[in-house]
């Protein structure tokens with residue numbers, strides 16, 4: 007890929023890992039505070055640290071890493087960027103960086119302790135919301151630059167299906183751009199006027215609904231790049247092709263359709279939205295499970311095909327033929343394993359009645375650590391092991407490879423301990439988003455901390471192992487960036503492993519974006535138009551309307 011794309015991708019990855027470093031440190035502070043083992047200095051409080059932890063890891067690490075990965079893959083699969091694409095990608099990167107830095111300064115200085123969901127009536131300084139708006143605009147500029155690259159390629163290759171990596175990138179951007187409309191609406195028309203004092207009140211329920219219109223697809227914005235690695239990198243590593251090109255494309259399309267009109271499943275316990283609309287969105291939530299099951303089917307098919315090609319016999323003989331010693335593979339495989347309980351937990355969350363039981367408990371914290379914190383984060387770690395060498399021209403050698411195994415193993419153990427304890431404590435009723443660990447010594451509550459997995463000490467042990475693993479990852483990143491030897495020619499660790507995908511049987515209509523975006527918009531209107539109208543019309547006096555003046 008071109009030099010400019012290399013620098014651009016590396017710049018994104020560098021910001022991602024700076025955010026990762028600070029964010030994981032905040033995580034360490036977090037687990038000890040909940041365990042009542044740490045007193046913070048007066049200028050720092052629990053919510054400041056929790057906000058920094060959530061924003062830096064869930065929003066900033068993921069976003070910058072995703073762009074680093076997608077920029078590299080788009081350049082690899084469609085060719086070098088033209089001057090305009092290059093220029094706008096850099097412009098987008100700098101806008102996102104300014105937004106990010108500004109938002110982080112607001113959080114660290116204590117002016118935005120509103121958590122990553124920034125629910126009203128918690129109020130941050132107006133500049134925090136301006137910074138968030140910049141962050142999103144920056145990602146849009148980068149996305150549109152890459153969409154421009156794709157459009158140019160399609161003009162030059164009329165009637166040809168685009169390479170699978172580029173297609174999946176476009177689906178991810180479609181999902182991202184449509185979903186951001188909700189949060190952009192809330193930030194521009196509700197939070198900014200309210201936080202700067204132009205209006206006195208805010209329509210709280212509307213702001214939450216607009217947030218979750220964005221917030222749920224946000225989790226698939228994290229997940230889809232991981233799926234890209236599962237669909238395209240894994241078959242290459244196990245020595246075979248993508249199982250089915252059309253299945254892969256269809257599963258990404260289904261995410262565009264079903265990941266957005268489902269935000270109410272985060273608000274099942276809230277007033278203001280009638281059960282009918284909640285039920286409709288819960289039903290659509292179950293539809294979004296289908297593309298994941300398709301992905302699991304496709305990956306098992308890849309594992310089995312490659313195993314059989316290597317002579318595996320019997321029902322599970324192929325397991326022994328998988329390349330376990332290749333850390334690029336092992337890290338992704340463990341990431342996928344975590345998604346089995348992670349996704350099962352998601353189904354529990356989305357079940358209307360069961361949600362009452364787990365909502366606002368530590369269970370939800372356990373859930374998102376074994377979805378975004380394990381399947382997504384560990385896939386990004388697995389990608390890091392070859393993406394940085396690919397971009398810096400270095401390679402992954404003996405010591406760093408061993409460190410990478412230790413890092414993945416320790417992340418898995420830490421996450422297993424921490425998230426299991428979070429799930430169990432959540433079932434026992436321990437609330438989320440609170441610094442109080444002993445709940446005023448309430449006798450019923452003290453019983454929560456008896457067992458090994460119903461104990462905040464286990465969370466703290468898991469969190470400490472995770473922090474150790476995170477620091478190891480930073481060491482690996484630095485070694486891959488600056489210290490590892492230059493790769494000599496054909497080096498497997500300095501390659502972008504992209505599997506072949508046979509498009510001969512793929513129907514062309516799968517790449518007619520207007521049809522799919524049109525259906526997605528229709529579904530969004532069906533699921534949201536009436537309840538949002540009600541939220542505006544029925545708002546309590548003093549908070550009527552969108553902007554409330």
Ligand code: HAS
Nearest residue numbers: 225271298301302305342349352353355356365374377378
């Ligand atoms: Fe979730 C809350 C429902 C998936 C992240 N979720 C959250 C929050 C986050 C989050 C961050 O319905 C907290 C938000 C907050 O701060 O309040 N979630 C779901 C459902 C799914 C789901 C139905 N979530 C994710 C993913 C996330 C993520 C993915 C991040 C990346 N979630 C909810 C709900 C809430 C929620 C409610 C609100 C709770 C509340 O009340 O507050 C589905 O997408 C899950 C589908 C997945 C499966 C698993 C099948 C998997 C298999 C294995 C996969 C293996 C493959 C490879 C593909 C059904 C079968 C095969 C190879 C191997 C080696 C196995």
